[in-house]
Amino acid sequence: MTATLDRSTTTAVTDYDVVVVGAGFAGLYAVYKFRDQLGLSVRGFEAAAGVGGTWYWNRYPGARCDIESVHYSYSFSEELQQEWVWSERFAAQPEILRYLNHVADRFDLRRDITFNTRVSSMVWDDAESFWRVTTESGEVVTAKYVISGVGNLSVPKKPEFDGVDSFRGQVLLTGNWLEEQTDFTGKRVGIVGTGSTGIQAISEIAKTAAHLTVFQRTPNYATPLKNAASDAAEVAEIKANYKQVRDAARNHFLGVPYTQVQPSALAVSAQERRRTFDERWNAGGFQLFIDSYGDILFDKAANDTVADYVRGRIFERVTDPAVAELLAPRDYPYGTKRPPMETNYYEVYNQENVALVDIKSAPIETITETGLRTSESEYEFDVLILATGFDAITGPLLNLGIVGRNGRALADKWAHGPRTYLGLMTNEFPNLFMVTGPQSPSVLYNMPLAIEDHVDFIADAITHLSERGLDVIEAELEAEDEWVAGALAISSQTLLPGTDSWWMGANIPGKTRVCMLYLGGAPTYRAICDDVVANGYKGFALA
Numbered sequence: 316m317t318a319t320l321d322r323s324t325t326t327a328v329t330d331y332d333v334v335v336v337g338a339g340f341a342g343l344y345a346v347y348k349f350r351d352q353l354g355l356s357v358r359g360f361e362a363a364a365g366v367g368g369t370w371y372w373n374r375y376p377g378a379r380c381d382i383e384s385v386h387y388s389y390s391f392s393e394e395l396q397q398e399w400v401w402s403e404r405f406a407a408q409p410e411i412l413r414y415l416n417h418v419a420d421r422f423d424l425r426r427d428i429t430f431n432t433r434v435s436s437m438v439w440d441d442a443e444s445f446w447r448v449t450t451e452s453g454e455v456v457t458a459k460y461v462i463s464g465v466g467n468l469s470v471p472k473k474p475e476f477d478g479v480d481s482f483r484g485q486v487l488l489t490g491n492w493l494e495e496q497t498d499f500t501g502k503r504v505g506i507v508g509t510g511s512t513g514i515q516a517i518s519e520i521a522k523t524a525a526h527l528t529v530f531q532r533t534p535n536y537a538t539p540l541k542n543a544a545s546d547a548a549e550v551a552e553i554k555a556n557y558k559q560v561r562d563a564a565r566n567h568f569l570g571v572p573y574t575q576v577q578p579s580a581l582a583v584s585a586q587e588r589r590r591t592f593d594e595r596w597n598a599g600g601f602q603l604f605i606d607s608y609g610d611i612l613f614d615k616a617a618n619d620t621v622a623d624y625v626r627g628r629i630f631e632r633v634t635d636p637a638v639a640e641l642l643a644p645r646d647y648p649y650g651t652k653r654p655p656m657e658t659n660y661y662e663v664y665n666q667e668n669v670a671l672v673d674i675k676s677a678p679i680e681t682i683t684e685t686g687l688r689t690s691e692s693e694y695e696f697d698v699l700i701l702a703t704g705f706d707a708i709t710g711p712l713l714n715l716g717i718v719g720r721n722g723r724a725l726a727d728k729w730a731h732g733p734r735t736y737l738g739l740m741t742n743e744f745p746n747l748f749m750v751t752g753p754q755s756p757s758v759l760y761n762m763p764l765a766i767e768d769h770v771d772f773i774a775d776a777i778t779h780l781s782e783r784g785l786d787v788i789e790a791e792l793e794a795e796d797e798w799v800a801g802a803l804a805i806s807s808q809t810l811l812p813g814t815d816s817w818w819m820g821a822n823i824p825g826k827t828r829v830c831m832l833y834l835g836g837a838p839t840y841r842a843i844c845d846d847v848v849a850n851g852y853k854g855f856a857l858a
């Protein structure tokens with residue numbers, strides 16, 4: 316039971332204490348936390364017709380989470396985590412969406428969220444010290460605090476090919492896929508993109524399509540997911556010890572309670588390394604990536620050992636060596652793009668109905684009325700699927716039309732890359748909190764836990780202000796500069812900056828190429844946040 320805030324300290328009159336944007340994992344928990352635990356007046360806005368966020372929009376065939384369900388879930392309510400039963404080790408999109416709907420019902424969250432309503436601008440009023448939030452439907456509300464729960468992967472990349480409108484068949488965008496259509500029986504399908512999304516969709520669509528043509532620009536180091544039905548005994552044990560399991564998760568780099576990594580791939584014999592890689596490969600999920608050797612993201616020679624291992628596995632699984640060669644990444648180190656997890660992905664290329672086309676050597680020139688043309692050939696199909704990714708991390712925030720002090724637009728401030736303090740706030744934009752914002756561990760940390768940590772931090776900060784009769788919190792410029800420099804310094808010690816990835820903003824033409832993550836690990840990050848709080852919100856100006 317948390318004491319509700321004494322609102323008699325509130326000075327400016329606003330429509331709401333808090334506006335929350337988004338009703339995915341972040342927005343739902345924020346509404347619960349601020350309304351039910353802090354006793355604040357809260358208004359949520361959500362562009363979709365329902366809750367779910369990423370799990371609402373991404374209904375493409377094969378959409379599934381690759382962090383274990385018992386870990387990729389809220390920890391804030393013991394009753395919730397005890398009562399909800401996941402059917403599979405790694406939940407598919409429909410089950411996660413059911414879970415989030417259950418959460419919304421269980422905590423009666425919908426009544427404070429307005430759906431089908433996109434926020435078009437959020438403008439700070441310096442004189443009144445509040446935010447004025449405008450929606451696309453023309454409603455304007457004021458709020459002392461605004462919380463962005465818009466996620467990191469919610470703005471799909473716009474199609475980058477000429478002629479998309481001329482295509483006479485169906486065009487589907489994986490990041491905005493609301494159709495329940497998963498059966499492509501009798502259809503010729505073309506798909507562009509072989510990231511996590513493309514790999515999941517390809518593996519499913521290849522089961523029913525008459526023919527599937529995969530257009531691949533960059534091959535990926537995909538490794539087995541090893542999904543299965545939930546193991547009742549394992550789940551019972553986790554539920555009996557959920558508190559310890561969650562603590563262990565929060566103390567792991569990725570936010571999942573895997574075992575701790577061994578220090579160096581180069582300090583052991585080739586046989587021992589092989590044993591470790593085999594174990595992690597067979598265990599499935601993220602274990603090979605995050606739970607083998609601590610130097611694979613730092614040392615190219617260490618990385619080569621795991622990259623060679625994955626390439627070897629690809630050659631074992633794909634019967635045509637020329638196709639295997641196309642599927643084997645050679646131009647960038649393992650794990651410097653977010654590694655996809657797969658189920659029978661490589662075997663798909665042994666099927667008669669599947670063809671792989673290399674669009675690095677022969678780029679797509681245009682979409683045509685009947686398919687597409689590369690610099691070498693024409694391809695025909697009935698359905699074109701674009702699994703081409705997202706304007707990640709900053710895109711969703713910049714879409715909100717945020718304007719801070721003195722009319723300063725966030726888009727201008729971040730024109731050369733995001734600048735934040737702790738990934739939570741940015742100078743000149745008081746009382747604007749970003750859940751899993753840029754330069755926080757965000758997508759490298761188990762999202763539901765990362766979200767809870769951030770929302771709890773924000774709730775504590777608001778409580779701290781209220782208890783002191785204060786209303787404004789803002790990141791100090793010096794603290795922000797130090798944080799950004801520190802985050803960049805850590806990333807520059809890793810192999811990540813050398814690879815074009817959405818982590819680096821390098822998947823969007825014209826976007827500034829800079830690492831947008833805090834790579835020091837979630838446990839270190841949490842310790843820093845705790846220290847900031849213990850020192851009276853060091854680095855934040857309170858007024």
Ligand code: N01
Nearest residue numbers: 379380381475508509510511512513532533653702703704
């Ligand atoms: O997007 P991506 P995604 N011409 O950017 C290609 C999360 N996620 O939607 O690499 C030709 O990774 C692009 O090629 P290249 C997860 O964090 C999680 O797949 O740029 N090709 C690439 O192959 C993931 O990382 C889950 O050369 C073009 C693909 O499209 C993140 O979402 C499931 C192109 C885009 O890959 C994003 O994944 C799914 C062009 N103009 C997603 N533009 C799970 O939890 C892009 N491509 C399991």
